Amino acid sequence: MFFALTDDQREFDAAVRGYLAERFDLEAVRGVVEDPAGDGHPASLWKAAAEQGWPAVLVPEEHEGLGLGLVEAQVIARALGAGVAPGPWRGTVLAAEAIRLAGSPEQQAAWLPRLASGEAVGALAPRGSAPGTLPAVEYGAVADVVVVRSGEGLALVEASAFSATPQGSYDGTARLASLAVDGTGEALPGATAEIVAELTARATVLVAADLVGIAREALSRTVAYDRDRQQFGVPVGSFQAIKHALADLHVGVTMAEHAALYAAHAVDAGLPDAALAVAVAKAKAGDVALDATAAMIQYHGGIGYTWEHEAHFFYKRAKRLAGQFGDSDAQRARIAELTIDTVPA
Amino acid sequence: MDLTYTEAEEEFRSELRSWLSANIPDEWTRPGFWESLDDDESFRLRRDWERDKALAGFAGIQWPTEYGGRGGTPGMKAIYDEETVRAHAPRTVNPLGLTFLAPTVMAIGTEAQKKEIIGPMLRNEVIWCQGFSEPGAGSDLAALTTKGVRDGDDFVVNGQKVWTTNAVHGDKIFTMVRTEPGSSKHRGISMLLIDMHQPGVDARPLKQMSGASEFGEVFFDDARVPARDCLGEIGDGWRTAMLLLSFERGASGIAQYTEFRRQYDQIVEVARALGRDKDPVMRGTLARVLTELECLRLHAMHVLTQVEQGRDLGFEASMTKLQWSEAFQDLWEVFDDVLGEDATLDSIDGIDLRPLHAQAMWSRSVTIWGGSSQVQRNITAERVLGLPR
Numbered sequence: 001m002f003f004a005l006t007d008d009q010r011e012f013d014a015a016v017r018g019y020l021a022e023r024f025d026l027e028a029v030r031g032v033v034e035d036p037a038g039d040g041h042p043a044s045l046w047k048a049a050a051e052q053g054w055p056a057v058l059v060p061e062e063h064e065g066l067g068l069g070l071v072e073a074q075v076i077a078r079a080l081g082a083g084v085a086p087g088p089w090r091g092t093v094l095a096a097e098a099i100r101l102a103g104s105p106e107q108q109a110a111w112l113p114r115l116a117s118g119e120a121v122g123a124l125a126p127r128g129s130a131p132g133t134l135p136a137v138e139y140g141a142v143a144d145v146v147v148v149r150s151g152e153g154l155a156l157v158e159a160s161a162f163s164a165t166p167q168g169s170y171d172g173t174a175r176l177a178s179l180a181v182d183g184t185g186e187a188l189p190g191a192t193a194e195i196v197a198e199l200t201a202r203a204t205v206l207v208a209a210d211l212v213g214i215a216r217e218a219l220s221r222t223v224a225y226d227r228d229r230q231q232f233g234v235p236v237g238s239f240q241a242i243k244h245a246l247a248d249l250h251v252g253v254t255m256a257e258h259a260a261l262y263a264a265h266a267v268d269a270g271l272p273d274a275a276l277a278v279a280v281a282k283a284k285a286g287d288v289a290l291d292a293t294a295a296m297i298q299y300h301g302g303i304g305y306t307w308e309h310e311a312h313f314f315y316k317r318a319k320r321l322a323g324q325f326g327d328s329d330a331q332r333a334r335i336a337e338l339t340i341d342t343v344p345a
Numbered sequence: 346m347d348l349t350y351t352e353a354e355e356e357f358r359s360e361l362r363s364w365l366s367a368n369i370p371d372e373w374t375r376p377g378f379w380e381s382l383d384d385d386e387s388f389r390l391r392r393d394w395e396r397d398k399a400l401a402g403f404a405g406i407q408w409p410t411e412y413g414g415r416g417g418t419p420g421m422k423a424i425y426d427e428e429t430v431r432a433h434a435p436r437t438v439n440p441l442g443l444t445f446l447a448p449t450v451m452a453i454g455t456e457a458q459k460k461e462i463i464g465p466m467l468r469n470e471v472i473w474c475q476g477f478s479e480p481g482a483g484s485d486l487a488a489l490t491t492k493g494v495r496d497g498d499d500f501v502v503n504g505q506k507v508w509t510t511n512a513v514h515g516d517k518i519f520t521m522v523r524t525e526p527g528s529s530k531h532r533g534i535s536m537l538l539i540d541m542h543q544p545g546v547d548a549r550p551l552k553q554m555s556g557a558s559e560f561g562e563v564f565f566d567d568a569r570v571p572a573r574d575c576l577g578e579i580g581d582g583w584r585t586a587m588l589l590l591s592f593e594r595g596a597s598g599i600a601q602y603t604e605f606r607r608q609y610d611q612i613v614e615v616a617r618a619l620g621r622d623k624d625p626v627m628r629g630t631l632a633r634v635l636t637e638l639e640c641l642r643l644h645a646m647h648v649l650t651q652v653e654q655g656r657d658l659g660f661e662a663s664m665t666k667l668q669w670s671e672a673f674q675d676l677w678e679v680f681d682d683v684l685g686e687d688a689t690l691d692s693i694d695g696i697d698l699r700p701l702h703a704q705a706m707w708s709r710s711v712t713i714w715g716g717s718s719q720v721q722r723n724i725t726a727e728r729v730l731g732l733p734r
C-alpha cells in the first residue's frame with residue numbers, strides 16, 4: 001500500500017511552489033488583479049512554466065511531452081491554486097488531453113508538441129457548443145486553439161475561427177472570455193461519449209486540486225496570522241472559538257487533499273470507483289475551499305476585508321472554481337445516483 | 346501510488362475469509378440478531394467465538410509470534426479489519442485490551458509483561474477494562490484522585506472510576522492512580538494493572554441511554570496491586586496514558602469505513618422502502634455524509650501508508666478520531682431525516698428499526714469517549730497547527 005506522493009512527485013511540487021514563491025509571489029499576482037484590462041497572462045510566468053514542463057506534464061513523450069499522469073498534474077494544479085497563480089495552464093493541459101484522447105494522429109502531431117512547449121495556448125470551453133456562443137472560457141482570448149462541444153462530440157476551433165469578447169469577472173487571478181464560433185470546428189474523431197466523460201473527469205480533478213491548494217494556503221496563512229495577532233493581551237489564536245474552527249478546517253482540508261489525490265489516481269488507473277472518486281473530490285474540495293477562504297477573511301478581522309490584503313484573491317478564486325464542472329450540489333446529485341440508485345451487490 | 350496489497354497479504358486474506366465463512370453462523374449476520382440477546386449472553390457468545398478465532402491463528406495479527414501474535418504486516422492487520430467487518434464477525438469483547446493496552450505493552454512493556462499480557466488477552470482469558478475517568482476527572486484526566494499508597498511490595502488503592510466499559514465483565518483494569526502523595530496534575534501518576542477479582546474491587550453496571558449496560562463504575566477500597574504490575578515507570582503514568590490514547594484515537598479507519606459504509610447502505614434501503622430515496626434534499630444529505638465516509642477510507646489508506654513507512658502519526662491521531670466519529674454521527678443523523686416524523690418508531694411498514702436505532706444511540710457516545718471532539722480540536726489546533734495555548 002502506498003497512498004502518498006513519491007519523492008519525484010514531491011520534488012515537482014517543490015519546484016512549482018519554489019518558482020512561484022521566488023518569482024511570482026502575491027505582489028506579482030496583485031499586478032495581474034489590478035490590471036483587469038490586461039490579458040492576465042504574464043509572459044515571464046508562462047515562459048518559466050514552459051521551461052519547467054508544466055504544460056507538458058500529460059503530453060506523451062512521443063509528442064515531446066513529459067508523459068506523466070494525472071497525479072503529477074494535480075500536484076501542479078494544487079501548487080498553482082496555493083499561489084493563486086494566473087495563466088492558461090489548465091486550459092492548455094486540458095486541450096492537449098482532448099487531443100491526446102480523441103485526436104487523429106495528424107491533429108496530435110500538429111498540436112501536442114506546440115501545446116507541450118507552451119508555444120501554443122489551449123483552452124477548453126466548459127459550456128455551450130459550436131456553432132454558437134461559448135461563455136466563460138478561461139483564457140479564451142489568448143488561446144490559439146479551443147476544444148469545444150460540437151454535436152455529440154468534440155472539436156477544435158483555432159483562433160482564426162472565433163472572436164473573443166472578454167468577460168468581466170471579480171476573480172482577477174484569471175481571465176474569461178465569451179467566444180463566438182461560426183462553424184462546427186474541426187472534429188476530434190475519437191470523441192465518444194466515454195471520452196467526453198473522461199475529459200470532463202480530468203478537468204474536474206484539476207479544478208478540485210486547485211481548490212485544495214487554495215484551501216490549504218488560506219488555512220496556513222490564517223493560522224500564521226492568528227498566532228501573532230494580539231487582542232485582549234493574548235494572541236487571538238489562543239481563543240477556542242477560533243481554534244476549533246481552524247482545527248475543523250484542518251481536518252476538512254486534509255480530507256480534500258486525500259480526495260483529490262485519489263481521484264487523480266482513480267481516473268488514470270481506470271478504477272471502478274473513478275466516477276464516484278471524482279465527484280467526492282470536487283464536492284469536498286469546493287466546500288472546504290469556500291469555508292477556508294471565508295474563514296481567512298473572518299479570522300483576519302477588518303484587514304481581511306481590505307483590498308490591500310490578499311484574502312480576497314483566495315476567496316474570489318475559490319468562488320469561481322467551486323462552480324466549475326459542477327458545483328458541490330451537482331456533484332452530490334451524482335454521488336446520490338452512484339450510491340442510492342444502484343443497489344449494492 | 347500503489348493501492349494493492351502484497352501476494353502474501355492477499356493469501357492471508359483468502360485464508361481468513363474461508364475461516365470466517367466456515368465459522369460465522371448465518372443467523373449471526375441477520376440484522377438485529379445481536380440486539381435480540383441480553384448483554385451477558387451476547388458477551389459469552391462473542392468471548393468464546395473470539396477465543397476460537399485466536400486459537401485458529403487469527404488474532405494479534407501484527408504482533409510477534411513469541412507473544413502469541415501472528416507476526417503479520419500492517420497490511421495484514423488492515424485486511425483483517427476489513428474482512429472481519431465484511432463477514433459480520435461479532436464485535437470484540439476485549440476492545441480496551443486489544444486496541445489500546447496491547448500496543449502500549451508492545452511499545453513500552455517489560456519482556457515479562459509482554460509474555461503475561463498479550464497471549465491471555467488474545468484468547469480472552471483476561472478481559473481488560475480501562476480505568477481512567479473518574480466522577481471529577483474526565484476530559485481533565487490529570488485531576489484524578491484515585492490514590493495508591495505503597496505498602497511493602499504492593500500499592501494499596503482507594504478511589505472510584507466511572508463510565509468503565511465492560512466493568513462487570515472485566516478481569517483486570519489498567520488504572521491511572523496517583524501514587525505520589527501530594528503530587529498534582531500530570532506528575533506522580535502510575536498506570537497500575539489491577540486484578541478485579543479481589544475483595545477491594547467492586548464493579549457495578551450503569552445503564553446507558555441506549556438501555557444497554559456496557560459500562561459501569563469501579564470502586565477501589567483498599568485494593569492491592571503488586572508494584573511491579575505497573576506499565577511504564579512508576580510515577581510516569583501520564584506518558585503511558587498519552588501513548589495509549591494515541592492508539593485509541595488512531596483506531597482502524599478501514600474497519601470503521603467498512604462498517605459505516607454498510608450502515609449507509611442500510612439507511613438507503615430504508616429510504617427506498619419508505620419511498621424517500623427520490624427526494625432531492627434527502628439525496629443531497631445522504632451524498633454529503635457518503636463524501637465524508639469516502640474521505641475516511643482514503644484517510645485510512647494514508648494512515649496505513651505512514652505506518653508502513655515507519656512514521657509515527659503522533660497527534661494526527663486526533664484528526665482520525667474527529668473524522669470517523671463526526672462522520673459516523675452525521676450518518677445516523679441522516680437516518681433521522683429519512684424517518685422524518687416517524688423518527689422514533691420501533692418499526693415502520695414491517696421494517697424493524699430497533700437495530701438501527703441502537704446504532705443511532707451509540708453514535709452519540711463516540712464524540713465523547715476516547716477524548717471528546719472538543720478535546721481533539723484543542724489538540725489539533727495546539728499540537729498540529731501550533732496555535733498558542
Ligand SMILES: Cc1cc2nc3c(=O)[nH]c(=O)nc-3n(C[C@H](O)[C@H](O)[C@H](O)COP(=O)(O)OP(=O)(O)OC[C@H]3O[C@@H](n4cnc5c(N)ncnc54)[C@H](O)[C@@H]3O)c2cc1C
Binds near residue numbers: 475485510710720
Ligand atoms: C460509551 C462510553 C464508554 C466509556 N468507556 C470508558 C472506559 O472504558 N474507561 C474510561 O476511563 N472512561 C470511559 N469513558 C469516559 C470518557 O472517557 C469520558 O466521558 C470523557 O473523557 C469525557 O469526560 P467527562 O464525561 O467527564 O466529560 P467532561 O470532561 O466533563 O466534559 C463535558 C463537556 O465539556 C467539554 N469539555 C471538557 N473540557 C473541555 C475543554 N478543555 N475545552 C472545550 N470543551 C471541553 C467536553 O467536550 C464535553 O462536551 C466512556 C464514556 C462513554 C460515553
